Amino acid sequence: MMIYGTAWKKEQTTRLVQEAVLCGFRAIDTACQPKHYREDLVGIALENLYKEGIKRNELFIQTKFTPIEGQDINNMPYLKEDNVIIQLEKSFKKSKENLKTDFIDSYILHSPIYPISDLVSVYTKMQEFYENNEVGQLGISNCYDLNLLMYLYDIAKIKPKVLQNRFYAQTNYDKQLREFCKQKGITYQSFWSLSANAHILASNELEELSFKYNKSVAQIFYRFLTQINITPLNGTTSKVHMLEDLQIQEFTLKEDELNLILKFL
Template structure:
């Protein structure tokens, strides 16, 4: 039994969904500003993976970033999540063949990120969501496993909110998931049980919808207190507090270059402050954790 390991997962990962024709320049700007992780998908319905690869290539040339400096994550999306008019594979083929074609498409899109052929790889390949049946999910996962470790370094799962289902996937997998990417919000109890499972097994929990799904947290006294005390925005304070939870990274999809820098700098400042040892930091963490109960 092998365990995939998503090494060097940055705390903030730039999310590229819904950026459309602006994707290339936004990805370039994010990396030039300081992001070192990029999340995309072979799902033309919501992502321009081709422009993601071009934007990464632009930033590498502009500021001298090397492939090994980056964490690049993409996804295999099943037929149910695709636009029938534009798919990265033939929907009439088997799930196994769809996975292989999806990965080939992603590698082609990421070709511009490498100086040598051996640098064309995916740091983490995520199953965008479980398929309708467990047997279909198993087939997709086994097809993904066949690309580790050469073309794909680690595997993950997204949009899986039932702990028993995650446990079942973990047990059946020959190569264990290294990442789970979920909406982090009240409706799922902030995935408390899933996050505990991830901590026990060294998996990274990737939070998305962190701001959009949590207006109450953004308005909470604990978040606003940290924001005011450190001179950062409430979104940055929320990011920093969420990252205080063990084994967490966050997808950040801002389209504002100013916010990109503010997020990176501000989150670092919040994390540094939270690592302090006086009562203010302990009180802030206790108050935030109470909001997640």
């Protein structure tokens, strides 16, 4: 129902990933993008967790190939002169090394690549990882163009199973994209779910639901998202919030209550 997001955790990444898993999270999102993620420290956390009895097959590990436009040119997993396929291959190899695994449950293109011919080449190569049983599913992130997603879906041999986007008003909450995902069996993952929607969390509607269910407004909103077929990333650094947010499965919002929140989207 929820994925622990590791962006911007820096030196605290290992501690926080371990804490999240021990609190009950079983899905972890990261990226081979040292600019914003410490994928290597996620790997150390996983290694420590395995020693504590957590099994690899109990965890869903998701990471990303970040194109050069999203990298710190002085700290990235490939060379700037590498062609895009070599960049992908080096990044994928580095992710497996960082995460101490030969199998990535979900491998995502961090953002669309242009020209489109490069996007097709990269996704075709990612399909080879799937066919070689090195990844469990493929996806794309930061894609807000419905036509582009439809094109990728149409040309793909291995259909994308994940769309991970910022969930906010500026993109009209990806209504058309989410409908397409629903039709095609693509999981829509949201990030910035709370931070980009402070106006919703502060609304009278959520405060009333919070009082009714004796849950925080964050719990109400996370539960709302899961009930409208969104899988939110959760990047909290608070153990209290980790435990609270995992309790959202303990209650279910009624249809009229969902509609109260839907009007904001």
